[in-house]
Amino acid sequence: MSIWSELIPEFSFEQVFVEPWTEFLDPFIWIFLMGFFVTAACGFLGTFIVWRRMALVGDAISHSVLPGLVIAFLVSQSRDTLPMFLGAVGAGVLTTGLIEVIHQKSRIKTDAALGIVFTTLFAIGVVLVSLYGENVDLDTDCVLYGELEHVTLEPLSSVFGLFEAPGSVIRMGVVSLLVVGLVILFYRPLVVSSFDPGLARSMGMNPAAMHHALMSLLAIVVVSSFEAVGAVLVIAMLIFPGTTASLLSDRLPVILGITLVIAFLGALLGMHFALWLDISTAGAISTVIFGMFLLAWVFAPRRGLLWQVFR
């Protein structure tokens, strides 16, 4: 018993579940929203990435962001958001482009091409950091794990004079809206290009352009989420909501809707868990959405393990 009480902090319902929504609403609402926006944008887009069997492209992008950040810093000599963002997205788009080129111009398969490209770019990043390390001042912890809680330290900026929010929360909100909006707008060509690229081409759609647009959007989402959840956990956010939802439904629109519910619950429970156990919020959200995946895997109707056993 004593070991447990040492490992797990005392649970106070008041402190863990009530105060974040009353007295301390100000910092906690930003943590929750940031978590929700990140998980929603990643999960929504990730559903397509998963069904197109490109789950690890997100991994590749998140690792090749490093040289993009360093080069953007060296060129602009500032840590302003815009050059950093452009540098990182540029590196992400370059990654997916290079994977394509290597795959097409040689007999190397996509997975190996992916390994070649992102390790090389990451290595270039490491070299650049060691060369110019003293100037660059990159927080490697942040690169790996993300610092979702940092949003509470940011000054609030006004949105059209309507309300005030931290800059990164606003940006992530815009990115989430962009993702959901674009997917809805281009839903039909996106689905046909994913399910049957041949048919899409024969109808005058351009599945290759679709692929590149999807990859660029993925780069934007990964890079925007990067600061909050880090290079590794962003993969969990990309893959878990879509796979979990796919266990629960076999209609794509429903699956996409469920990913948003998962993002909401994941961010909510994750925030409360992080507060209770005093742990990283990004880690807590990832663990919660993993737990939801596990539940779905075991209990899902028709596709779940129990259903298969007791059918």
Next chain:
Amino acid sequence: MQEIPLETHDLTVAYDKRPVLYGVDVQVPEGKLVGIVGPNGAGKSTLIKAIMGIVPITGGWVKVFGESFARGAKRVGYVPQRESVDWDFPVNVMDVVLMGRYGRLGLMGRVSKADREIAEACLDKVGMLPYAKRQISNLSGGQQQRVFLARALAQESDLYLMDEPFVGVDAATEAAIIELLRELKGRGKTILVVHHDLPTAQTYFDMLMLLNMRLVAFGPTEEVFTQELLQKTYGGRLTILSEVANTVMKESK
């Protein structure tokens, strides 16, 4: 003037610089049911994909109804090889058939009630209307093929390209499909069907295209279905050569 639904000239296609189709010249007349016949790896699927611009062509040109494929695309319906798509994809039968309408909707258009009614009518034609709400992985091979056929019907095209629609289907489905193809032909549609079974090819099709990397022959079935030409397509040096080429390719991988 009668339009030529499909014309290719000196069509050449290569994968990784290895040519798989050389100099295919055909002019397919309107209102014919045409079988594309040839051994495995002869380039039958490649021919269809090259016509539709799904794989890039290395040389020559393709015209549908006298225009480039891109311009004529709306008049062409497509049935890919069944195993070319992921049948676990989270869509149901109705979703797949509605995809046949997407080519007409443009980027922003919405699926209308009329589109749904057309899709339902097409499903009914292939006997799959009761399955409209089924997820596509919960279908037999024959049912999946019928769904693809319904989707092509929903495209309301004048030229249809079908890749092995009879593979893995039961006898009843095969009979139903051939019935449907004849009905389409009766309405003046032109249909190209990749087929690998020689005895039925002779009875199903008005015209045959014998293909083995090159076009061996193209003409009315009774003229083309001869021992000599079939030998040339299946048993001749060409096959042996391509088999040798294949083995060499595999070993060098």
